[in-house]
Amino acid sequence: MSQFNRRKFLGLAGALSVTQSVHARYGLPLLPPPDRDDGLTFRVLAFHDIRDDLRADVDTVADTCAISTATLNNIFAWLKGNDFHPVSVDQIIASRGGGAPLPARAVLLTFDDAYQSQYTKAFPLLRQYNYPALVAVVSSWTNASAQRPVRISHKSVMPSGYFMSWSNLREMAQSGLVEIASHTHDMHYGAVANPQGNELPAASTHLYLAALKRYETDAEYEGRVGADLKQSADLILANTGVKPRSMVWPYGMYNAVLIGASRKLGMHVHFTLDDGPNTPDVPLSKIRRLLVSYDWDAGIMLGQFRQQSAYRGDSEPVERVVNVALDDVYDPDPERQEARLSRLLDRIKDLEPKSVYLQAYHDPDGSGTAQALYFPNRHMPVRADLFSRAAWQLITRAGVQVYAAMPVLAFRLPAGHPAAARLVVAAPAATTPRDGSGPRQRTRLSPFDPLARNTIREIYDDLARYTSFNGIVFGEDASLGMDEDAGEAALAAYADWGLPRGLAAIQADPELLRRWSDARLEHLVRFTGQLADAIKDYQGGGNVLTVRSLPADAVLRPGAALRLAQDLDVFAARYDFVNLMAYPDPGGGAPPAPWLDSLAAAVAAHPGALSRTVFALLTLDARTRAPVPSTALRAQMERLRVAGAKHLGYCPDQFMAGQPDLAVLRDVMSMQNLVRPRVGIKA
Structure with missing residues (x-):
C-alpha cells in the first residue's frame, strides 16, 4: 500500500501540541530513537513541488506530492528541533568508504523534477538552515522550449517555465549546498507497455510497439535508456559544470539494465522510493526514500521516522488475500475478456482486500502445472498477453497489492524443448507414501539440473521484464518426496554435499538422512531466492515481497522437511509470508472446526510463525466443486481469528458467479474495516 493510501485509511495526524499531549499521556517518547548508532545509517526525504494553493481535502487535492512553503519550513524546523542532522551525498559516500561517520539521525533532503518553486521557495530555506540537499533534474523539462508544455502525468501538464532554468541550477550547484542529480532526460512519463494500452513507467518498462505488434527487444530497450541517460548527464555537465554521480529513478522504479547504464556514465549512487532507513546492508545503488506529501505534519513525521520499512515497520501488519486465476478472466473474444476483467475489478474494489494473488499461468486441470503462460516469454506458449493488464488495473484501479502466483518447478515445456525431459526422478524402489501425505504427483523440472534451472530463471526474468507487480507467490510444487530426486543431476549434487550417490545409502544412515533432508530444503529455498x-x-528492489506456499500437512504432521523438503520455521524466516493452504488433504467441503483449531495451534507452536502465515481457505468443495457456503467460510475465518490467526485469505474467487458473497465476508476481509487508529493519530 502506498504511503498516501495508508494515510488516507488512518486519517490526518493531529497538530504538534496534540501529538505531544497524547504521547505524554501514554508514556511514549516524543523522539524516534536513532535507527542505529553505527555512523552509516541515514534517512532520505523526497520532496516535489512547493505550492501555496493546496487544498486540505484528502480526496480532491490535485497534487498529493506538493507541499506548501509553510509545511517545508515546519519540516526543516522539526528536523532541527528534534536533533536530526541533514547530510550531503559526499558525507554518505565518505562514511561508506571508511571515512568520517555520519551523525545519529542523519537525513538527506532530496528534491525531484527541478520545479521552479524549489529555487524560489526551497533554496532560500536551505540557505537559512544551512542544509545540504540534492536536486534531481529531468533535463528535457529544464531544456523545454517556451512553446512545449511538459506532461508530468496523465492528469497534469505544466508550462515549460514551471521548471528551473539551467542558470538557476548552476547557481544552486555553485552554492556548495546543492548536488545536481539526473532524473533521466525524457523518461519521466507513462509509456504504453502492453497490447491493451496500459501505461507503465517509461524508464523501467519494455515498451509495446503497437504499430509493429511487439515489445521492444532487449537491445532496443538498452539502447533507448542508455542514450537517454547519456543525454541527461551530458546536458547537466554542459549547463552546470558538474558531472552527475547520482541517479534518481522516476516513480522509484528501476532495474538491472538502468543501474548498469547509469554506472557506465559514472552515476553510482541511485535513489528509489522504497521506504525505511538506509542501514549498512542497503547499497548506495538502492537508496530508500520517504515520499513527502501535502498532509505531512508532526504526527506523520514521527510515525514515518519510526517506520523501519514498507512492511516490517507496520506495527500491526494485516493481510487479507483473494486468490484469482487468470484462467477465469481469459476469453478468446477480447470484448468478453474485457467484460470479465471489469467484473473482477469491480468486485475487488467492493471487497477492499489488501492483496490479490494473481495466477499468471494456464492450469486447465488444476494440478498446479503450468501448461501455458499469460505473459511473453522465451520458453512456453503464451495463452494471452493478459497478466500485465490485469495486474496493473488491479493495482491502479482497485488499489490492491498484486502478487504473481507462479510454479517453481511444475512447467510443462513444449515437446522438443531441450529442458523438457530434465525432470524430477523417483527412485526405482519408491518409499514416498501415495496416500496424499507426500508431495502431489505432478511433472516437475529438476531443481538440480542446470538447464532446467536456467529455463525456470529465464521464465521468471521474462515475467519481471514485461509486467509490473508487488510480490511473488511461489507454489507448493517446490517439494521433493523421500524417493526424489534420484536423477543424475541430483545425485551429482548429493556427492558435492559429501553424501553417497544413491537414496538407499543415504536413507540407511540417520545422520546422512538428516543432512540430506536439510540440504534439499535449503537448496529449494536458495533457488527461490x-x-x-x-x-x-526489475521490480523495485525491497518493495517486492515473497510468499512461499505450504500445504497444511506440512504443519500438522511431523517430518515435513524430510517428507516434502518444506518447513514452516524456515519459510517464516526466509519469506515475507507463508501461504498456508488451510484445507484438509485431499480436501473436500468445509474443514471441521477441531481441524482448524489444530491447524492454528500447530502454527502458533512455531515462534513467530503466526505473524507470517496467511491462512488460505477453499471456496469450492475439492471433490464436488460445489461452492462452500459463504456463511461457512466466514465462520471458518472467525474461528481462525479467535485461535490467533492474523492473516486470512480464500481461494479461488469465483467473480463471475459472485461467489463467495461479499456482503457476508466484507467486514472480515475489507482493509477499511481492519485499519485501527494509532496513538497520536486522529482517526
Whole structure:
C-alpha cells in the first residue's frame, strides 16, 4: 500500500501540541530513537513541488506530492528541533568508504523534477538552515522550449517555465549546498507497455510497439535508456559544470539494465522510493526514500521516522488475500475478456482486500502445472498477453497489492524443448507414501539440473521484464518426496554435499538422512531466492515481497522437511509470508472446526510463525466443486481469528458467479474495516 493510501485509511495526524499531549499521556517518547548508532545509517526525504494553493481535502487535492512553503519550513524546523542532522551525498559516500561517520539521525533532503518553486521557495530555506540537499533534474523539462508544455502525468501538464532554468541550477550547484542529480532526460512519463494500452513507467518498462505488434527487444530497450541517460548527464555537465554521480529513478522504479547504464556514465549512487532507513546492508545503488506529501505534519513525521520499512515497520501488519486465476478472466473474444476483467475489478474494489494473488499461468486441470503462460516469454506458449493488464488495473484501479502466483518447478515445456525431459526422478524402489501425505504427483523440472534451472530463471526474468507487480507467490510444487530426486543431476549434487550417490545409502544412515533432508530444503529455498532476486532487479528492489506456499500437512504432521523438503520455521524466516493452504488433504467441503483449531495451534507452536502465515481457505468443495457456503467460510475465518490467526485469505474467487458473497465476508476481509487508529493519530 502506498504511503498516501495508508494515510488516507488512518486519517490526518493531529497538530504538534496534540501529538505531544497524547504521547505524554501514554508514556511514549516524543523522539524516534536513532535507527542505529553505527555512523552509516541515514534517512532520505523526497520532496516535489512547493505550492501555496493546496487544498486540505484528502480526496480532491490535485497534487498529493506538493507541499506548501509553510509545511517545508515546519519540516526543516522539526528536523532541527528534534536533533536530526541533514547530510550531503559526499558525507554518505565518505562514511561508506571508511571515512568520517555520519551523525545519529542523519537525513538527506532530496528534491525531484527541478520545479521552479524549489529555487524560489526551497533554496532560500536551505540557505537559512544551512542544509545540504540534492536536486534531481529531468533535463528535457529544464531544456523545454517556451512553446512545449511538459506532461508530468496523465492528469497534469505544466508550462515549460514551471521548471528551473539551467542558470538557476548552476547557481544552486555553485552554492556548495546543492548536488545536481539526473532524473533521466525524457523518461519521466507513462509509456504504453502492453497490447491493451496500459501505461507503465517509461524508464523501467519494455515498451509495446503497437504499430509493429511487439515489445521492444532487449537491445532496443538498452539502447533507448542508455542514450537517454547519456543525454541527461551530458546536458547537466554542459549547463552546470558538474558531472552527475547520482541517479534518481522516476516513480522509484528501476532495474538491472538502468543501474548498469547509469554506472557506465559514472552515476553510482541511485535513489528509489522504497521506504525505511538506509542501514549498512542497503547499497548506495538502492537508496530508500520517504515520499513527502501535502498532509505531512508532526504526527506523520514521527510515525514515518519510526517506520523501519514498507512492511516490517507496520506495527500491526494485516493481510487479507483473494486468490484469482487468470484462467477465469481469459476469453478468446477480447470484448468478453474485457467484460470479465471489469467484473473482477469491480468486485475487488467492493471487497477492499489488501492483496490479490494473481495466477499468471494456464492450469486447465488444476494440478498446479503450468501448461501455458499469460505473459511473453522465451520458453512456453503464451495463452494471452493478459497478466500485465490485469495486474496493473488491479493495482491502479482497485488499489490492491498484486502478487504473481507462479510454479517453481511444475512447467510443462513444449515437446522438443531441450529442458523438457530434465525432470524430477523417483527412485526405482519408491518409499514416498501415495496416500496424499507426500508431495502431489505432478511433472516437475529438476531443481538440480542446470538447464532446467536456467529455463525456470529465464521464465521468471521474462515475467519481471514485461509486467509490473508487488510480490511473488511461489507454489507448493517446490517439494521433493523421500524417493526424489534420484536423477543424475541430483545425485551429482548429493556427492558435492559429501553424501553417497544413491537414496538407499543415504536413507540407511540417520545422520546422512538428516543432512540430506536439510540440504534439499535449503537448496529449494536458495533457488527461490535467486528467482526473487531476478525479479527485484526489475521490480523495485525491497518493495517486492515473497510468499512461499505450504500445504497444511506440512504443519500438522511431523517430518515435513524430510517428507516434502518444506518447513514452516524456515519459510517464516526466509519469506515475507507463508501461504498456508488451510484445507484438509485431499480436501473436500468445509474443514471441521477441531481441524482448524489444530491447524492454528500447530502454527502458533512455531515462534513467530503466526505473524507470517496467511491462512488460505477453499471456496469450492475439492471433490464436488460445489461452492462452500459463504456463511461457512466466514465462520471458518472467525474461528481462525479467535485461535490467533492474523492473516486470512480464500481461494479461488469465483467473480463471475459472485461467489463467495461479499456482503457476508466484507467486514472480515475489507482493509477499511481492519485499519485501527494509532496513538497520536486522529482517526
